[in-house]
Amino acid sequence: MHNKYLVTDEWRIIENRWNPELHQGSESLFSIGNGFMGQRANFEEDYSGQSLQGSYLGGVYYPDKTRVGWWKNGYPEYFAKVLNSVNWIGIRFEINGEILDLAKAKVLDFHRELNMQEGVLYRNFKVELSSGLSFKAEVSRFISMQRKEIGAIQYSFQVEGGDAEVKVTPYLDFDVVNHDSNYDEKFWEGISQTADETSSQVKARTRKLDFEVSAATQFKLLENGTAFSANSESSSRDKYAESCLTFKAHEGSIYQLQKFAAICSSFHFGKEMLDQKAKDLAAEATELGFEALLKEQKSDWTRRWEQSDIIIDGDAEAQQGIRFNIFQLTQTYTGEDARLNIGPKGFTGEKYGGSTYWDTEAYCLPFYMASAGKEVARNLLVYRYNHLPKAIENAEKLGFTNGAALYPMVTMNGEECHNEWEITFEEIHRNGAIAYAIFNYTRYFGDETYLAEYGLEVLIGIARFWAQRFNWSEAKQQYVMLGVTGPNEYENNVNNNWYTNYLAKWCIEYAAEVYKKVEANDPSALERIKSKANFNSTAELEHWQEITAKVYLPSDAEKGIVLQQEGFLDKEQRMADDLPIEERPINQHWSWDRILRSCFIKQADVLQGFYFFEDHFSEEELRRNFEFYEPRTVHESSLSPCVHVVQAAKLNMMDKAYEMYLRTSRLDLDDYNREVHEGLHITSMAGTWLSVVEGFGGMRVKNGQLHFNPRLPEHWHSLSFKINFRNSVLQIELSNSNHKIEKLSGEPVEVLVHGETISL
């Protein structure tokens, strides 16, 4: 079913033959980035075959006019999209008048490699041109982790079969399109462009919101390691600048074009200084040279891997899978800027517009907490704090009052971008994930200062929303929640979705609990918050308590399970395994009403609830619910399998756990869903991390202590990883029979393995 063409290697993603039909997928897989910008693995030289040209800058987005079939009140008028930005990698080659283009030349040899240990993309190839000459190249490219604006390319090449007249044209091109533009509009307009024999610069502005970006390059041409001057002709036009270098290439000589690019946006710098800044940074990088930048890059990645690596001994595919996931997560978000977040496709494609979803809070946070540390995790939380006023506005638009906050389903700047009523207005559980992330952060770091500083305000807004969203049912004499869509998006507009009701109830209780904590620990902060939020503590807290005491939670006593939603057992009960293979995935084969009526589950929200609130339920309850819901789950969300790994491992259903693990960890590498050409599933990669560390490693934080209950797939000899936990860094090595825990730095700490305390 899925697509295996990559070489299995523990540290590298390798493609060792030329597969034009897979190239667009490889462009996604071999993407590079540094948390501030990203670049798909497009070729530097011209390529006329199937390709998705993509270069993205964090924070620089465009409010594309929404496309709607039937308008409903409350729909947003635009969808904020991460922008396809300047093509800074472009180098055109002309050999004896023939443009180098791998779609046209005869490819004799091709090797592409993403070295995850170094953070560098390599490519070697050899082609035969129609003139009979051969052209051989070795290309190295990276985006600097240390220097957020810098990308560097070294393009080495030689001509075989005779001397040749070569034109090498490094260029900058802002005349790019977003493939997902709703009305085929171009989003950039040019401001200025210049080029000379060693540099070029182009500046452009977005047609809306007036983001400005200046890209500057410098380049060097070398023959056998020595710089030389070619005949140079520079030219520029709107949004474009190039320098055409012409020379006679001698057979036997090795030529190199080194290209250093600096891309500065008004998201980070004042507009008046953009051009100068970009020029200076490009000059600085050029001065330093390719080798020095590369060395810096490698050492930066070495340091990052020391913090975040996971070693799986005994399963090279699983090893490659988990490293690929960690690598891409690290490239996507580094946590240095609280205005940035993690788009479902990161910087690897345009689908989902690069915007923020609840994925961040529900799936990504634990990875960044354990691997990147407290400041990074805190910035993810502050991102939502900063959006609180917009979340309050958003709730007002839907008729809520009194500071109730509804965070958007999809957002760039805090405003809602999505427009399907069953999602935009009804998939409101996202609000709960944002509260849960505050709880999760506080539990993990044991740091309650965040609550007084930022957390409580957010929690009050969210609790107010839920308190208004429940309504009293005279018929049931309980509070019900009507018309919601749970994380299982294969049900729309249902009543009393268990997950949403449970989470909402918990949110209100947690907000009240935090209120009391802040009251006790930081009364002056409380006064500030109460006054800002106009919070009438007595009345509101009482009202909250009245609600949470009487929330309706659907269940079936006979089966001993909670019910995904009221009426779930009215459905025809079938098992996913009984679905004919040609009807899967059902979202590509069934009409929407048929999916909605069926019992099949895209991702099991009951189990998501059991995952979040594990301690509220006995293992027996988990088992009954898992055994009921798992067989009905078709996992057509990339976020689905990871939770099943964690729970299957806990229940010692190791075959199921491993099956689910492969599905999540190699989702993109093996292209399970046949969509890798659109970009990578970045946020679900954090789910993979969860499935290893919490699933097989059995890691939990309880009462301020780390617990491990390792349960590994049988053929895994051991599983090793590092954990930043509070003020310590721990090296964990687990196997089914043994464990070794070391403290690498920090304060003394106690860790429990299978319930047994180890003091470090």
Place this chain on the structure above:
Amino acid sequence: MHNKYLVTDEWRIIENRWNPELHQGSESLFSIGNGFMGQRANFEEDYSGQSLQGSYLGGVYYPDKTRVGWWKNGYPEYFAKVLNSVNWIGIRFEINGEILDLAKAKVLDFHRELNMQEGVLYRNFKVELSSGLSFKAEVSRFISMQRKEIGAIQYSFQVEGGDAEVKVTPYLDFDVVNHDSNYDEKFWEGISQTADETSSQVKARTRKLDFEVSAATQFKLLENGTAFSANSESSSRDKYAESCLTFKAHEGSIYQLQKFAAICSSFHFGKEMLDQKAKDLAAEATELGFEALLKEQKSDWTRRWEQSDIIIDGDAEAQQGIRFNIFQLTQTYTGEDARLNIGPKGFTGEKYGGSTYWDTEAYCLPFYMASAGKEVARNLLVYRYNHLPKAIENAEKLGFTNGAALYPMVTMNGEECHNEWEITFEEIHRNGAIAYAIFNYTRYFGDETYLAEYGLEVLIGIARFWAQRFNWSEAKQQYVMLGVTGPNEYENNVNNNWYTNYLAKWCIEYAAEVYKKVEANDPSALERIKSKANFNSTAELEHWQEITAKVYLPSDAEKGIVLQQEGFLDKEQRMADDLPIEERPINQHWSWDRILRSCFIKQADVLQGFYFFEDHFSEEELRRNFEFYEPRTVHESSLSPCVHVVQAAKLNMMDKAYEMYLRTSRLDLDDYNREVHEGLHITSMAGTWLSVVEGFGGMRVKNGQLHFNPRLPEHWHSLSFKINFRNSVLQIELSNSNHKIEKLSGEPVEVLVHGETISL
């Protein structure tokens, strides 16, 4: 709240001053048509103000590319739209070099009148031109009821204040746009065009489906009643032809331009003969002359009114309202061609694309049965019979099998055009209305031959759909229907909508009953049908019985009502009267989720069910349900109030009945919903007829006999109308204290008034 600017008159719609801001609404209200084509009341001369130019031909449509926000499997790729077609009315006037344009000239006098008795649109006006001259005109226009392709205009005018150089330019223009085009495309491409001093002709083709239309005109210029020749200059370009007639107009003379147009489409004629046919028909009309055509028109309408008029003595507004409704219905559909049907806006606008909805079967059929007779009504049924194969295909697309048929929500040629999942896939009660129409027709005409000839095949397809759409609930031990939208579109994707479940159960039972009737009366027809439908009678009939015996129908014993859907009483219960006026209509002020969660009802589908199946319920049951659902109904569907009139009158709630009656009968005349500029609510006009005849007249057909239980608003002296019933035509006159029933023609018949038999 609503907008009253028309003069109340029993036979005429009159606007007696110039209201440019209301002109686009008047263009709708004063529309004329003949069931084959229609024309909005656009001006003949140029008009640069706000206007919706509209000329529509029955059956000539365009598959416009669908606009969708988020695509779902099963959505159609196009939306069939009635096409804005050739502008045949155009006559440009230039007086001393100044173009006549009521948006620019000073309007001294303006009178527009739709004479419903005659079927003619009149307009008189006088304007002062910038030159100081006055221009005075009297225009008469009609579309011939007798000659389906013919429209005629007599434009009389005079110049005051001096002689003037006048250019009169009759033209034909196919370069028209649909204002509702999804991607601003033009739908016509030109084929040919010619013009000379007395005629013009333009032929064009639709860019998809290759409909061809040829329009031919002839025109005559008269001075004081005598034809004369002006200086003529003809010209044409793609999709356009004109003849410019120039002459010196003398003050004191009356000039007339008579323009006769014939419009022939390939929907009715072979393409090879279109030009000749149009030319011949235009010549024939010209030969006959304006006066003779007008006389023919008046006598045709006299005959139609004799069949269909309703006289309300004592209430001029109500009188005008009901006549307006009857007039527009008659103009929209004459029942001569079973390929045509009734679009929600008829030929008066573009909204809803001129396509067919369930409105036809649920609301329009009774009017045409009683007023237009059996053949016309039968053609409405045959329309759906002819679409049966497409309905089966449509069901297959959604996963149904074995000849199950799902009729589309919106259609032109039998294919589904709508694309909102909650409507397209879920508002399936429409299927039941189509079965109900067969029952209603048979009950009314007492003619069961239709069942063997056409009806049973349709009923089998529909019953099969419902039998598959119900599913067995283990939990309830009953058959349930999940995920539907009822006629109350303010609930989406609900479980066990009472109306849909009840109707579906009835459909299956009725199909089985008809099967047995045909088996008994026409065994050879049955064999043909069984073989064509591959109907396994024993197994399927048994299965149907098994289902209908165990259909779940939600109800509340304590309140003694049926439940709109399962869980309805979990909602917060509020009354429509308690809604703040500034929040109404809620569909313009509330977000969609808020509407869905609320108890407010767009149109009460429980009451629709009680209307269809009145005999199944006691008056006490009706009262309890009416008293529960009516106060929750916001009537934001134009199809809502009529049913409430019928039921309120039956329950002797005469104030409510009259309030609802005004709302339905003068919906467009008084522009209750502020949308008359988009066109008229044609199908709801049939609801108005229902509300008079069945509501105040209390007419029912029971056991093959006509019953009347008149209950009139107090200030109505009497209500009179004619009814075609089986082989008799009856003249009915009813008041609260008296009645007078006459047989005008046909066989002896018994009629019951207040339960008392009258033999005629």
